[in-house]
Amino acid sequence: MIEVNFRIRDGKDFVELSGGFPEDATVLDALETLRARAEGAAPAARVPHYRHSCHHGSCGTCGAVVNGLPSLMCLSRLSDLAAPRPREPGGPAVEPSHGPSGELVVTLEPLTRGSLVAGIAARPTSALEGIPEEYSYLRPSEDAGRASLPADPTRDGEKLPALDGAVSPPLSGRVRFEACIECGLCSAACPVTAPFLGPAALAAVNRHREKAPESAESMLALAAGADGAPACERHLHCSRVCPQAVYPGKHIQLLRKALAGRAQ
Ligand code: SF4
Ligand code: FES
Incomplete structure (x- = not known):
């Protein structure tokens, strides 16, 4: 287990929450644990807002500044944060910070240049x-593509499962690139x-x-x-x-x- 004191930006202040977590837990795992533990607690003891979805580095929603470096929280392991992290190749490392009892201190802040929602939840609009x-x-295209798919699709003569149109809400904004x-x-x-x-x-x-x-x-x-x-x-x-x-x-x-x- 690794003892961690999280300092989580919430407006002008930081909310401090501590706990013990498995060594291979990620920052996002720890926040989810803290949130579950604080269920029903007073607002001051709750985890500030944060964003996430996939938990495996593919949706791009859980970005935050983790100990000074923009990072995906779902890919940031606590054990990695306990060691110096190179800020850039050959450059000065980000040294881990420890509290008075030796606990790891992890500071979380919202990404800059995004639209702040609340807490450390920010949309990377820029x-x-x-x-x-x-x-x-960079305009929507997937929805139009899906709309033109046959109702009864086949591949190599084999019938494919029917598509559920209800799971494909119209896309707005721009599509992804690569x-x-x-x-x-x-x-x-x-x-x-x-x-x-x-x-x-x-x-x-x-x-x-x-x-x-x-x-x-x-x-x-x-x-x-x-x-x-x-x-x-x-x-x-x-x-x-x-x-x-x-x-x-x-x-x-x-x-x-x-x-x-x-x-x-
Ligand atoms: S290029 Fe795309 S995936 Fe890479 S950091 Fe920028 S927004 Fe994220
Ligand atoms: S939760 Fe999807 S990238 Fe982190």
Whole structure:
């Protein structure tokens, strides 16, 4: 077991909650345990709001700043937080913090650049919001695709289970691109303060440029804006924190190369 004192941001204050948890528990596991333990307790003893869904790093909803680093709480093991964590390759590590009795102290804060809901629950709205609506590749498409599926689908002559239309509510907003789970960790980690489309958006722009040559010019025009690739200061924190190995910094670099090639 590992003794942990959680300091969880709730507005201007921190709520402090302690407990013992299995070594391989994640921060999200621990919060779920604390929440169950506090059921029926006074509001001050309850866990502040947090977001989650899948518990395995695929939905992107549980992002938070964990001991100073934007992280997915469902992938952050307590045992890992008890050891120094590299902030960036070759850079200074984030040292673990311990309380007076030797307990591990874990500080949780909401992701920056998101829309704060409450507690540490924040929606990473800024990850893709800089991309204009007219770029159709990031518009809803799955629902239209599903609507056009035959009512009685078959594959290789074999009948497939019927689709339940009720489980597919209309999508609104933009669809996902490749491995990105739109968690917003890259935007939260990026220290650029000037107007900036952001790492996730520029990674999407570059992938579309590569995959759809007919869109390359419009993608490069988007990337060439003052808030596009030129705004990137090459800190590369985005690639460091991305839980899906999207490497947004690499995509921004590829956009720069393509822009430089176009200018020659
Ligand atoms: S590029 Fe990575 S860090 Fe950024 S939103 Fe997508 S999955 Fe998250
Ligand atoms: S709960 Fe889905 S990514 Fe963490």
